[in-house]
Amino acid sequence: MRRIEPAAVLGVMSREVANFRTFWRSTTFSSLMEPMIYLLAFGLGLGTTLVSTVDGVDYVEFVGTGMVATAVVFSSALPAMFGTFVKHRFQRTYDAILAAPVDVEELVSGEMLWIGLRSGIFGTFPLLITIGFGLDPAPAMLLVPFFCFVTALAFAGFGIAVAGSVAKIDQFNYVTTLVITPMFLLAGTFFPIEGLPEWAQVLSQFNPLHQLVVLVRSASFGFDAYDPLRLAGLVVLAFAMWRLAIDRLRRRLID
Amino acid sequence: MAAIELQGVVKTFGPIRAVDGLDLNVPEGVCLGLLGPNGAGKSTTMRLLTGQAIADEGSLRVLGYELPRQSKDARARMGVVPQLDNLDIDVTVEENLKVFARLYRVADIGAAVDRALALARLTDRRHDAVDELSGGMRRRLLVARGLVHDPQLVLLDEPTVGLDPQIRAEIWTLIEDLRAEGTTILMSTHYIEEAERLADEVALMAKGRVIARGRPNDLIAEHAGRRTAEYYAPPERRAEVRAAAEAAGLPVRSAGPAVVIVGCERAPDGLVPDDAITRPSSLEDVFVELTGEELE
């Protein structure tokens, strides 16, 4: 592995920041509104008619804490997939960056870190909204941005690797349908996975979004002994996705 | 030390030999024009020089650094202007330059950006988004972005391809200024006029290798003589003239409705018809002479 220079990584991130400044308003708006709409619809609709509590927790708080994972996956995997593809194929941004003293490792690291940081912040929005809906703030919630950051790194790496592997942009449909949507629905956000068949419960243990959901609920309602293991699993996954993204993108960018 | 030293470089893409035994030496302070038709391997050569393509064979040195191992050090001192515009269009002119000043680890970013803005004559547009600029301004910004770190060596890949004549003239002025400062330049092009006007020396490239190299005038004198005649006439008459020229051992070719006699000053009296047009021989004539292919 070659040496990674912080100046190169920061330079790549600064390009993202410069671009983000042109569209942060709309992104922030939808990131705040979306959880609110979900909570109103699901929480109030379902919560007042069919279910009122899950595992002793108000249904609104159950969904609200779970939606942190939703916010993370949609602000990491999808921007990484589309952003990388567009910058590589349509805008040829990466050709310009790699002609400067920046290696593929540094390019990928900068892109992942930026998405991780952004998701770390945007991921907390559903939690803040849920507090507005009555969830009691807890000191451990200060760890949530970090949990989101690590999970977002993993999904960003995954998204970049996918973008580096597909031939055409429409092939992203396979990935969203077969990977992202099932992960999102079976994360335990809207219903506890304990109600699922045994095999699905086992599978869920390998779903990083489920692990994030559990960690966020632990931060809100109390940790259990397995939580450090969950976090360690996410860290290992993020590292593996980082290496995979570098490998896939290098094949694409260096002839 | 030469700024660029390539020896026996080969780069294949499956069955295509994009660069095929390329030897190229660019001394410091020289503007070398790499002249070749579509698919000659010009862009691939540029990508090899920036480490974005890895050669299958041969040795490559840029500014004394061995590629691909020390490519990053070489890139730090090298500026690149791509064939296709890849600016960030939603972002301001100034931010585009700032980002690249950071990527090139420039110490005084403010000063470097001001200098590049002045160079591109965009100081008063610094706060505008790139997509509000005219085509010529965008192109000047693209060149200035590649110069933001005051590089020792500049690679220009077809800097004016597809641009209208006025914008082309603006970019030529920018390149002339750069030459006057003594920056080493490697510029690929398939425009004869561009090479003749800007390059100290040209290397003619075809099928992945350099087939001739020298000052434009020397190359022309050596391979195409002083003057070239173009004779427009009915086909039978052209065929007669062509046969006579061939018999006299002169290079001759057909170009649309004309027959072209290269180095016609060497023709015996009476061979070139009085109503033929004669003009100074050009690099195009040299190229066709050497490869049998047209450039543009």
Ligand SMILES: Nc1ncnc2c1ncn2[C@@H]1O[C@H](COP(=O)(O)OP(=O)(O)OP(=O)(O)O)[C@@H](O)[C@H]1O
């Ligand atoms: N990434 C690639 N994959 C496959 N073939 C490639 C690739 N890059 C270049 N080639 C092929 O290599 C040959 C040389 O291409 P190159 O782009 O270097 O030519 P060029 O001289 O720059 O041409 P132009 O004047 O059209 O820009 C062409 O046949 C091209 O199709």
Ligand SMILES: [Mg+2]
């Ligand atoms: Mg080209």
